[in-house]
Amino acid sequence: MSQNILTVSNLSKxxxxxxxxxxxxxxxSFTIKESESIAITGPSGSGKSTLMGLCAGLDNPDTGEIHLCGQNISKMNEDQRASLRLSHSSFIFQSFHLMPTLTALENVMVPLELQGNANKETRELTLELLDQVGLKDRHHHFPSQLSGGEQQRVAIARAFINRPKILFADEPTGNLDTHTANNIQSLLFELNQKLSTSLIIVTHDNELAAKADRTLKMKAGKIAE
Known part of the structure; x- marks a missing residue:
């Protein structure tokens, strides 16, 4: 039976x-199980991105509790939350946030470098993941030499390189054309299933939301029934 990877209780901000x-x-209040994918939708100002940021431990709630990967992050300090994020979670944003002076391979390996796990073996794993996102032959290219869709694929590979238990994606296809966005969506859910990573997506895209296991609709700071 799947366990809860995230439990949010009476959260206010x-x-x-x-x-x-x-x-x-x-x-x-809501829960997410291991390997489950959910979309958080709603109009601008409804609290979507704030909710995701709190769940990821990027900010503190005023009231309520968040249990992420079995730990109460509401009672952690920033260093403890940062350590938990590095070990168990990853992020994909609308802006790709790649480091311009690093190649695609080096960008994907950044989380491993931060964990002190970058070596010859993990380099091979990075190349395998770049192959899965269709960029193995572009691993030596810099972000400026890649298209927007290719940069987002690098960002996805980077997000999955440390095999996170949960991945937070904030409008991950917002800066992409329709064809590229569809490819990125398919890739996200393919890796979600293959690696059993729970997936939380904040999006305005109804087609993207429909691909998730569940949708949480936000309205005026609450989850609409």
Missing amino acids: SYFLNNSELKVLDSV
Whole structure:
């Protein structure tokens, strides 16, 4: 039986702007199981990206708890959360965030370098993963020599290189044309299944959301029924 990889309980978050409180999340609760994929949808300002950031441990909630990979990250300090992220989670963003002075191979290996695990064996694994995303023959190219779709594939390979238990993707196809976006979507879910990585996608794209196992629709800081 699948275990919960993420449990969110009564999560609330507010920001203060010009002495006024803006409640972004209001008592949000849900769970995600191992290997499950979910899409978080909703209009701009509904709390989607804030929710993902809290779940990933990038910020602290005002109230509520988040259990990620069996650990209560709500009670962790920033160093502890950073260590958990490096070990168990990965990210894909709308902007590719590749390092311009590194080749595709070197960009994918960055998480391994941070973990102190970069060696000849992991280099071969990196080449295998680049092959899976269709870029093995482009591994020596720099980001400026790659198309937008190729750069996003490098970002996907980088996200999966440390075999994360959970992957957070924020509008991962937002900067891509329709054909390239469809290819990237297929690749995401293919790797999600192959590597048993839980997948959380924040998106405005209804077609992308429909490919996930479940959809959480946000409205005014709450999960709409």
